[in-house]
Amino acid sequence: MLVPDEKAAQIRWLVTVGLSGAGIAIMVFRSTFFLKALGIVLLVLPHFGGAPPLMTGETQVPANLAVAFSASSIVLSAVFWIVIGYLSGLIFARLDSNSAQA
Secondary structure (H helix, E strand, C coil): CEEECHHHHHHHHHHHHHHHHHHHHHHHHCCCHHHHHHHHHHHHHHHHCCCCCEEECCCCCCHHHHHHHHHHHHHHHHHHHHHHHHHHHHHHHHHHHHHHHC
């Protein structure tokens, strides 16, 4: 079974999160074209490096448990984003109605 190097994958994830956060912050809080372009570069940069190389490894996790975990993760993620979208709609509608009354 091929698995990524765990330490390399975690480092890549941290770098991706850091650069993405910095890129979004620059794009939101800075107004010059150069800085907004820099924010886009920071967002895209981690994705050019590719994933960590795969290594041959053994796992103690049964295949059916891995499949069940993957399916549960996908469903839970979908439910999470649906709830976030619904609640955001409610909040923005309330904020819009409050600003219209003022």
